[in-house]
Every structure is written in structure tokens, then in C-alpha cells.
Amino acid sequence: xxxxxxxxxxxxxxxxxxxxxxxxxxxxxxxxxxxxxxxxxxxxxxxxxxxxxxxxxxxxxxxxxxxxxxxx
Amino acid sequence: xxxxxxxxxxxxxxxxxxxxxxxxxxxxxxxxxxxxxxxxxxxxxxxxxxxxxxxxxxxxxxxxxxxxxxxxxxxxxxxxxxxxxxxxxxxxxxxxxxxxxxxxxxxxxxxxxxxxxxxxxxxxxxxxxxxxxxxxxxxxxxxxxxxxxxxxxxxxxxxxxxxxxxxxxxxxxxxxxxxxxxxxxxxxxxxxxxxxxxxxxxxxxxxxxxxxxxxxxxxxxxxxxxxxxxxxxxxxxxxxxxxxxxxxxxxxxxxxxxxxxxxxxxxxxxxxxxxxxxxxxxxxxxxxxxxxxxxxxxxxxxxxxxxxxxxxxxxxxxxxxxxxxxxxxxxxxxxxxxxxxxxxxxxxxxxxxxxxxxxxxxxxxxxxxxxxxxxxxxxxxxxxxxxxxxxxxxxxxxxxxxxxxxxxxxxxxxxxxxxxxxxxxxxxxxxxxxxxxxxxxxxxxxxxxxxxxxxxx
Numbered sequence: 001x002x003x004x005x006x007x008x009x010x011x012x013x014x015x016x017x018x019x020x021x022x023x024x025x026x027x028x029x030x031x032x033x034x035x036x037x038x039x040x041x042x043x044x045x046x047x048x049x050x051x052x053x054x055x056x057x058x059x060x061x062x063x064x065x066x067x068x069x070x071x072x
Numbered sequence: 073x074x075x076x077x078x079x080x081x082x083x084x085x086x087x088x089x090x091x092x093x094x095x096x097x098x099x100x101x102x103x104x105x106x107x108x109x110x111x112x113x114x115x116x117x118x119x120x121x122x123x124x125x126x127x128x129x130x131x132x133x134x135x136x137x138x139x140x141x142x143x144x145x146x147x148x149x150x151x152x153x154x155x156x157x158x159x160x161x162x163x164x165x166x167x168x169x170x171x172x173x174x175x176x177x178x179x180x181x182x183x184x185x186x187x188x189x190x191x192x193x194x195x196x197x198x199x200x201x202x203x204x205x206x207x208x209x210x211x212x213x214x215x216x217x218x219x220x221x222x223x224x225x226x227x228x229x230x231x232x233x234x235x236x237x238x239x240x241x242x243x244x245x246x247x248x249x250x251x252x253x254x255x256x257x258x259x260x261x262x263x264x265x266x267x268x269x270x271x272x273x274x275x276x277x278x279x280x281x282x283x284x285x286x287x288x289x290x291x292x293x294x295x296x297x298x299x300x301x302x303x304x305x306x307x308x309x310x311x312x313x314x315x316x317x318x319x320x321x322x323x324x325x326x327x328x329x330x331x332x333x334x335x336x337x338x339x340x341x342x343x344x345x346x347x348x349x350x351x352x353x354x355x356x357x358x359x360x361x362x363x364x365x366x367x368x369x370x371x372x373x374x375x376x377x378x379x380x381x382x383x384x385x386x387x388x389x390x391x392x393x394x395x396x397x398x399x400x401x402x403x404x405x406x407x408x409x410x411x412x413x414x415x416x417x418x419x420x421x422x423x424x425x426x427x428x429x430x431x432x433x434x435x436x437x438x439x440x441x442x443x444x445x446x447x448x449x450x451x452x453x454x455x456x457x458x459x460x461x462x463x464x465x466x467x468x469x470x471x472x473x474x475x476x477x478x479x480x481x482x483x484x485x486x487x488x489x490x491x492x493x494x495x496x497x498x499x500x501x502x503x504x505x506x507x508x509x510x511x512x513x514x515x516x517x518x519x520x521x522x523x524x525x526x527x528x529x
Contacts, residue, residue, distance in 0.1 A: 017187040018180050026178035030136070037132055045220040045497070051512060052504050060507040065114040068514035070521045 081323050082189050088322045089193035095314025096200035098307045100127065103207040106304030107214055109297040110429050114508025115215045122219050126206040129223050130230035134199045135182070138231035140175030142198065145239040152247025155458060169245070197318040198238070201263060204315070206230035208267035209485070211429035213274060215281050216505050221498045228488050229270045237262050237480045241472060244344045244456065253455040253462035254472040257341045258319050258352075258390035260442035261476035268436015269481020271427070277489035278498060280426030282505055290420050293428070295376055305379040309360065312386060316356055316393075320349060330457035343456050347394040358398040359389035362405030370413045380430055381409040384438035388412075391446035391469075395453065404445050412437040436477060443473040 005011055005019050073079040104123050111119040130138075147154055149161045157166035164172045174181050174191060181191040206226035213222065241248035242262040248254040256262050284291055295301045320339050326346045327336030338346040363385015364378060371377035386393075388408025389401040396404065416433035419425050427433065447469030455461050462468060492498040500509065508514070 011186060015187065017185040018183065019186060020183055026183075030177050033132065034136065037129075037136070041220065041223060044223070048218055048220050052501050055507050055511055056501050056503040058507075059503045060511055062506050065508045065511055065514050068511075068518040069113070070514075070517050072521060 085322055086189040086193055089190075089197050089318060092314045092318035093193065093196045093200055096197070096204070096311050096318060099200070099204050099311030099315065100207060102304040102307030102309075102311060103204075103211065104304070105300050105307065107211050107429065109300030109302075109304055110211070110295040111214050112294060112296055112508070114510055114514070116510060117513055118219065118509035119214050122214070122217070122222050123207060123210045125219065125223060126210060126226040126230065127203060129227055130202050130206050131199060133227045133231035134195075134202050135177055136231075137177075138202060138235050139182075139195050139198065140171045140177070141232065141235040142171075142239045142243070143169065143173075143175045144171035145236050146243050146245045146247065148240070148247050151240075152250050154245050155250075155460075156245055163245075200318070201238075201259070201315070202230040202234065205234040205263055205267050208264070208431050208435050209271045209274065212271040212427045212431040213278055214428045215509070216499055217274075217278060218497060218500055221492045224492065225270075225274060225485070225488060228484060229267060233270065233480045233484050234263060234266050237266050237476055240475070242342055244342070244458070248472060248475070249343060249455050250461050252468035252471050253464045254468060255343075255446060255450060255453070255455050255464045256391045256443065256472070257343075257347070257394035258316055260387055260389075260391035260439040260446070261472055263439075264387045264390070264435040265439030265443065265473060265476040266481040268432045268434075268439055269477035269483075270485035272425070272432045272436060273482040273485025273487075274489040275425050275427060275432070276423075276486055277493050280424060281428070282502065284426040285424055288424070290424075290426075298375055301376060302379060305383065308383060309386075312383070313356070316352060317349070320347070320352070322349070326457055331459070332457070341394045345394075345454075345457050351398075352394055354398040355389065355393040355396055355401040356386060359386045359393065359401040359405035361385075362402035363388070363409045366406035366409040367413070370410055377413065377430070380434050381413065384409050384412050384434040387435060388438040388442035388445070390439075391442045392450050395450060400449060404442070404449070407445065408438045408441045411441050436481070440473045440477050443469045443476070 001022070004021055004023050010016070011019065073082055104120055107119050107123050108116050144162050144164060146163045147160050153160045154163055154166060156169045157163060159166070162171070164170045172179065176182065181188055185191070206229055209225060209229055210222065240246045241254045241256055242259065243249070281293065284293060319342050321344065322339055323337060324340040324344065325335055325337050326340055326344065327334035329344055336346065339349050341347050360382050364382040366385065367378045367381020371381065385405030385408060389396065389404045393401055412433040415437045416427065416430055420427070425432070444466070447464065447466035450464045451466060453464045455464050489498055
């Protein structure tokens with residue numbers, strides 16, 4: 001596939017606007033981005049639930065976290 | 073651009089908005105510091121991540137559909153008629169000003185385009201407003217909301233509902249400006265009231281933190297780190313400068329644009345009406361001063377509320393800060409601060425609402441009061457330089473306040489929170505809230521520390 005820009009002189013003379021690669025494929029990039037976005041919600045929702053279940057199973061007290069304060 | 077003067081105006085405008093974006097980034101830094109400072113040690117990391125992750129979520133959805141909504145919904149649809157296209161439906165193609173022309177994520181305006189130096193920075197300036205919108209809600213719900221739930225709410229307020237209200241009332245062709253004479257130059261309503269209302273709607277469903285109310289009596293929780301809160305609020309003040317700058321058009325021929333038949337270069341507000349950055353700067357500082365003065369008195373010197381009152385003072389005066397006298401800005405800010413402070417504690421006691429950072433008060437109540445006061449002080453002023461627009465009135469601004477706080481703020485926040493709650497996805501389990509959201513992360517860090525210490529011995 002040929003680059004969108006092969007000569008900056010041509011861009012300036014012709015008044016060409018879009019200079020990014022693969023002009024015309026924007027819709028496919030959009031679909032990919034939306035899939036990534038929705039997938040992110042699903043993945044983080046599941047992992048958050050798993051984290052909560054682990055804490056619930058152990059049910060630490062309100063002051064137990066103080067034993068885990070680091071002194072790095 | 074084929075001559076130096078037009079190139080200078082265009083590139084100055086491009087750079088102007090670019091700088092405002094950088095300045096407004098400080099708002100988010102401030103909100104992160106502020107929220108972490110208010111939260112308890114066992115929730116710090118999750119609190120920080122909740123606020124941080126709204127940045128990418130709102131950014132990508134603002135790219136997908138938020139910016140498109142801003143340009144598409146100016147007529148309601150069906151509530152006004154566009155002066156650009158003459159249509160009353162969706163504003164999709166309108167002589168270069170339609171949603172499909174400016175906000176289509178696959179369109180030429182939404183990328184590097186050698187023929188367009190403005191769309192991208194203007195998109196970015198509005199995006200930073202959107203982050204602020206979501207961040208306002210973020211503070212109110214700390215220490216008990218699921219991050220995944222907040223992500224959904226952040227997108228709803230940041231890329232949908234505030235965008236609709238901006239399209240209606242913060243656009244030179246918005247129906248609320250034309251029909252109601254709505255005037256809100258620096259967003260008392262379109263950012264602050266709507267987000268305060270949205271936060272309140274979420275809080276009603278979410279409920280208070282465990283221990284906030286003991287036998288029905290509200291208890292003070294924190295702030296754990298007042299210095300972080302202080303720095304955070306100073307940064308928000310600083311970023312607010314950028315916000316004010318971003319609400320203006322820096323160089324604009326208002327005479328030619330309005331059809332007045334004269335050349336009248338000026339700075340203009342979001343409605344393309346003339347103002348001066350010089351005067352607005354005075355008003356910003358005087359309303360900050362008024363808010364701080366009033367806050368110090370009503371809060372009896374409490375630093376948290378004094379700083380917040382400085383912010384609330386600016387927010388209250390913002391609707392008319394493009395036109396007020398600086399002394400009017402100061403007094404209006406003071407009135408807003410007293411009302412929002414009293415209202416915060418009344419609502420807390422009466423309805424058991426746990427607004428952890430006072431976001432509903434500082435943004436919501438102060439914003440609403442600012443809109444109402446603006447309706448009286450600017451009564452009779454034209455809302456635009458264009459012919460046929462309604463003048464500013466108290467009842468137009470009251471209707472605007474109801475739309476912002478109630479219709480586009482409280483209602484969607486309440487309904488979405490209700491849906492998330494009914495699916496068990498809104499609030500963290502009681503055990504996690506008691507243990508602390510960072511319990512596992514802290515435990516892992518402690519183990520690492522012990523392991524490293526053993527190896528060192």
C-alpha cells in the first residue's frame with residue numbers, strides 16, 4: 001500500500017488535508033477501538049468481583065490493614 | 073493559510089486552546105490529590121485509580137460519540153431552530169457546523185488535517201471539561217463505589233449528559249440560549265450544577281459510608297491528609313484559570329459575525345458575544361476572594377471548607393462573570409458560599425446523604441444559586457449578538473437551573489445508579505468496605521517488604 005504522503009510539495013500544492021496512514025480505513029479502526037473499550041469494561045468488572053470475593057472470604061477486620069502498612 | 077495575518081490569527085488561536093488544555097490538566101491532578109487526601113489510608117490506591125481511569129474512559133468515548141453529541145443536539149431536537157441550517161431536528165450537516173462534519177469519529181475533522189488547525193484543540197478543550205465533569209462526581213462517592221460502576225457513571229456524565237446540556241445551553245446556536253435566554257458564560261450550570269445534580273442522584277442510591285451516620289447523627293470522616301487536600305485545591309484553582317480561558321474565543325470579529333455592519337475584533341464568550349479577558353480575570357479573582365472570605369466565616373476557619381468555598385465562590389459567579397462588575401462577582405460569590413454551606417449540612421442531616429467531599433454543595437448548589445442570581449443581575453441583557461434570541465430573565469435562568477441540576481443531572485444519575493444497584497454492580501461488599509479497598513494490595517506490599525528485609529539480613 002502506498003503511503004498517504006509521498007511528497008510534501010504535492011501536499012502543499014494540492015491543499016491535501018488528511019495525511020495520516022491508510023486513509024479510508026477509519027471505520028475499521030473505530031470498530032476495533034469500540035471492541036477494546038467494551039472488552040475493558042468486561043475484564044475489569046470480572047477482576048474486581050474476584051478481588052472482592054477473596055476479601056469477603058477472609059473478612060478482615062477494620063484495623064487489620066494497619067498490620068500491612070509498609071516501612072520501605 | 074496563504075497570508076501572514078490570517079495565519080497568525082489561526083495559529084495563535086490553535087496555540088491558545090492548546091495551552092488551556094495543558095492548564096486544565098492541573099484540574100485533574102488537583103482532583104486526584106484532593107480525593108486521596110480525603111480518603112482513608114486503606115482506600116488510597118483505589119481512590120486514586122478510580123479518578124485516574126476516568127481519563128481514558130471519558131477520552132475515548134468523547135472521541136467515539138461525545139463530541140458528535142455536542143454538535144448534533146443543539147435543537148433539542150425539536151425545541152428550537154438552528155440559525156445555521158434552519159432545521160429543528162438533529163444538527164447533522166449544517167454548512168460545516170454539523171455533527172457529521174465536525175464530530176464524526178471517522179471524518180476528516182477528527183484527525184490531523186492540514187486544512188484544519190482548530191477542531192482538534194477545540195475537541196480537546198471540551199474533553200478536559202468532560203474530565204472535570206466526571207471528576208466532580210468521583211469525589212462524592214469515594215470509599216464504597218465499585219470502580220467498574222464508576223466507569224459507567226463517568227462516561228454517562230462526561231460523554232453524554234453534560235454534553236447534551238452544553239449543546240443546549242453552551243453553544244452559540246443552542247435552543248436554550250435562543251428560547252430561554254439562558255446565559256452561563258463560565259459554566260455555573262453546564263458543568264457544575266449538572267454534575268452536582270448527577271452526584272446527588274447517585275448518592276441517593278449508593279448510600280453513606282459505614283460509620284458515617286451513628287444513630288442518625290452524621291460523623292466527620294477525615295480528611296486524612298489536609299496538606300494533600302490543600303495542594304489539590306490550589307491546583308484546581310490554577311486549572312480553573314485554564315478553564316476560564318478555554319471558554320473564550322481569543323480573537324473574533326463579533327461585528328461581522330453578528331451582521332452589525334462593523335468590524336469589531338474582541339475576545340468573545342462561548343456564545344460569540346463580546347467580553348474582555350482582562351475584565352474576566354478581575355472577576356475570577358474577586359469571586360475567588362469573596363468565596364474564601366465567606367467560607368472562612370461560615371466554616372469558622374475550617375481549612376477544608378474555606379478552600380472549597382473559594383472554588384464555590386468562583387462557580388457561583390461564573391454564569392455572569394463575562395459581564396459582572398468585579399464587586400458584584402465578589403458579593404455573588406459570598407452569597408453562593410453561605411447558601412451552599414448551609415444547604416450541605418441541612419441535606420446531610422435531613423436525608424442522610426454522605427457527600428464525602430462536598431461536591432454536591434460546591435458544584436451543584438453553588439452552581440444553581442449562581443444561575444438564579446445571574447437571571448436577576450443580568451435581567452434584560454441580550455443572550456446573544458444574533459437577532460431573535462430571548463433576553464436573559466430570572467424565569468429563563470430558573471428553567472435552565474432545573475434542566476441542568478434536575479433533568480440532565482439528578483435524574484440520569486439516579487436512574488443509572490438504580491440500574492447498576494439492582495444488578496449488584498454499584499457498591500462494594502460490606503466486608504471489603506470494612507477491610508479497605510486496598511487490603512490485598514497492602515498485604516502484598518507488606519509481604520514484599522518482609523521478603524526483601526529477610527534477604528538483606
